[in-house]
Amino acid sequence: MKRLSLVLAVLAVAATFAAGCGGGGESGPTELASVAPADAPVFLDLTIQPQGRMKNNLENLALTVGAVRDPGERLMFEIERMISEHGEPFRFEKDVLPWLGGEAGLFLENYSGEEFEGYGAAIQVTDEEKAREFVDKQLEAGDETSKDGSYEGVDFKVQAEDGTTIGVFDDLVVFAEDEAIFKSMVDASNGESLGEAEAYAKATEKLPSESEANVYVDIGRLIKEAGKGIDAETKLFLDSIGVEPNEATAVASLVPGHQLVELVVSSNISGENPPSGDASELLDSFPANSLAAFASTEFGKRFEEGIDQLNERGISGQVPPHTLKKGLKEAGIDLESIAGSIGDVGGYVVGHNQRNLRGALVLNTDTPQQAKNTVSNIGLFLRSAGTPGVTAVNGAVSGFSIRSPELGPRPIVIVAKGSRIAIGYGLAAALSAFKPAAETLAEFAPYRAAGEVLGKTPISVFVNGPEALELAISMGLVKHEFGKGHPWPYLHKISYLALGAEASGDRTTARLIVGLSYEAVE
Secondary structure (H helix, E strand, O other), X not given: OOHHHHHXXXXXXXXXXXXXXXXXXXXXXXXXXXXXXXXXXXXXXXXXXXXXXXXXXXXXXXXXXXXXXXXXXXXXHXXXXXXXXOOOOOOHHHHOOOOEEEXXXXXXXXXXXXXXXXEEEEXXXXXXXXXXXXXXXXXXXXXXXXXXXXXXXXXXXXEOOOOOEEEEEOOEEEEEXXXXXXXXXXXXHHOOEHHHOHHHHHHHOOXXXXXXXXXXXXXXXXXXXXXXXXXXXXXXXXXXXXXXHHHOEEEEEEEEEOOEEEEEEEEOOOOOOOOOOOOHHHHHOOEOOOOEEEEEOOHHHHHHHHHHHHHHHOEOOOEOOOOHHHHHHHOOOOHHHHHHHEEEEEEEEEOOOOOOOEEEEEEEEOOHHHHHHHHHHHHHHHHHOOOOOEEEEOOOOEEEEEOOXXXXXXXXEEEXXXXXXXXXXXXXXXXXXXXXXXXEHHHOHHHHHHHHHHOOOOEEXXXXXXXXXHHHHHOOOOOOOOOOOOOHHHHOOEEEEEEEEEEEOOEEEEEEEEEEOOOOOO
């Protein structure tokens, strides 16, 4: 790799820790996006000189995950060693800090469906003259031949071997894959840029204040550039729920916290009426020893939307369009009634290995009669569809079981008791959904910690890190070993994973929390 290209690439990533003692600068994704073309489908911005709480959090995470007490010093040493191997001695504090700013940005373009062809990047500077001196020095140190050029008053250099083009303007070191892309970045800075695009502005207007990195994706443009489009049936379904993929965007933000890492994803892909509500009360009631649990609200409403869509388009070769609901109703099965009776839905899994795994899917209804009728309707539907192995279950619960060789030694059991419906693998698993847990997730400290981090965002998924890791080890997915290539020492640090989501306007924001614990690995 070219010396200067190596230097800039390393700075844009590794300086996150190593440059924390510098002066930085005040910038942000919109400013960096001012040199990205307006139609760039992917844009990444990265804070390379974190300050204050963000810097402290990053250093704390380095200690927690990697047992590194001074990541800045170690990374600075590695940067100097790596770059010095490709030319003259390099000193970070002397050669870089006097001009390095606080942010870096990168855009990708021309997506073929498999890869991108073309990129441009920028690093904020606090002193353009010193930055130019640095660029010239690195080119000379690397014995790299280049040609000089100028465009719209901006001077640049083109490396002869690979065409990488580099220049300094607008308080940025700007480099691109080739001269044409560099010129498009100059044009963007003088006219329409991604930073001024309405879709980008709307998608990034509520970025987390302490995000270390943000990635903006124009989903519609990627679909267009890939040239494959969306098949007619998928397009019809998306239209029915108000989703216009050609106008969809998403932004993912990485936020370092105290003993945790948060990934925030915001998108308008969920359509005109994104899911809302809070099903955490159901999730709270599941056993505290669940290795994984989830809960979702408005399940009946989404089920009904899916049935309406299936009724409208029919089932190829089996059910003509606009006849499914009518035909089932004539057979005594009212799908609208089933959907209308179902509220929140959730599920949990407990166990440490494949032999003792058990769990249940739980659906809440408004009344015991609704629960009983819904299970009866589902059983009637399965029998009318010719499903083999359906047997009634009576006693303290009412419902049915389904046996088949494909399901293994135990049946799928669907039963109702009170206003709750449970679906489990085996009768014991299904019945466990009706028994009050000795300790619930609501009383479990890591679960409560996750809820405190999410705040007003309803929690919808929880994974117990140690329990899930024990299962993964028992299944041979992870080895209990140290050394290069073994993830166990790092996975061991995960206390929990929690996911929550909320809707605002036409955008839905999901927050994934990875809680970490600082414990000695034995």
